[in-house]
Amino acid sequence: MRVHPAVEALGFLLGTWSGTGRGRYPTVAPFAYREEVAFSHAGRPFLSYRQETFAEDDGRPLHAEVGYLRCAGRAVELVVAQPTGLVEVDEGTLEGTTLSLSSRLVGRTSSAKAVDQVRRTVRVDGDVLTYRLEMAAVGHRLGLHLEAELRRA
Numbered sequence: 001m002r003v004h005p006a007v008e009a010l011g012f013l014l015g016t017w018s019g020t021g022r023g024r025y026p027t028v029a030p031f032a033y034r035e036e037v038a039f040s041h042a043g044r045p046f047l048s049y050r051q052e053t054f055a056e057d058d059g060r061p062l063h064a065e066v067g068y069l070r071c072a073g074r075a076v077e078l079v080v081a082q083p084t085g086l087v088e089v090d091e092g093t094l095e096g097t098t099l100s101l102s103s104r105l106v107g108r109t110s111s112a113k114a115v116d117q118v119r120r121t122v123r124v125d126g127d128v129l130t131y132r133l134e135m136a137a138v139g140h141r142l143g144l145h146l147e148a149e150l151r152r153a
Contacts, residue, residue, distance in 0.1 A: 006045035010071055012097050013039040013047060013122075017129045020056060021148025026140050032056035035148055037129070039069070046070045049078070076101060078120070085112030090120060097124040114138050127152040 003011045016038045024030045033053045040048045047069040053062040067080035071094060078101055080088040086108050092101035103118040117136040122129065133146040 002043075003041055004043060004045045007041065007047055007069070007071055009074075009094055010039075010047055010069060010076075011041075012124050013069070013129075014041060015039065016153040017150035018153055019129075019148055019150035021053070021146055023146045025135070025137070025143070025145050027138055031062075033062055033148075034059075035150060037150060049080070085109035086115055088118055090118065092120075098122070117142055 003014070016036065018034070018036045021033050021035055022030065023033060033056055035051065035053045038050045040050075042048070049065075049067045049069055051066070052064045054060065055062055063082070063084075065080050065082045067078055067088075070077045074094045076092050076094050076099055078088070078090040080090070082088075086106065088103055088107075089105040090101040091104050092099060099120070099122040101120040101122075106115050106118060108115065115135060115137040119134040119142065120131065122131045129150045129152070131146075131148055131150075132144065134142050135145040136142040
């Protein structure tokens with residue numbers, strides 16, 4: 001299937017990526033995880049996004065999110081929903097194979113953790129995807145929360 005012209009610049013993301021990462025935040029002990037991320041395309045002007053993480057030590061599920069990625073030129077938009085009651089609208093730029101996104105809106109249900117801001121940086125070099133996720137939540141300033149290195153499956 002041919003990639004829709006509106007998201008052709010994001011074609012380098014297509015596929016399934018897996019690997020390991022590390023997390024930290026002032027409110028939790030540092031942790032290691034395994035991750036799988038998939039970007040897919042169904043001919044429409046967006047990519048679908050799916051992510052799941054599992055504890056590296058015992059395989060228990062840690063996190064999951066789904067969303068959609070769109071672009072117009074070098075402007076990029078990511079909409080994400082999480083089963084923990086959070087939704088994110090991120091906007092940013094595409095420079096080569098690097099996405100730099102910052103939250104424009106973080107919404108939450110009344111029982112969800114108070115997340116105020118998110119910043120995501122995703123880089124692809126051949127068959128290696130690296131990312132950093134920074135977060136401001138539960139009274140703490142924006143700081144590194146997650147970083148990982150994934151390989152195309």
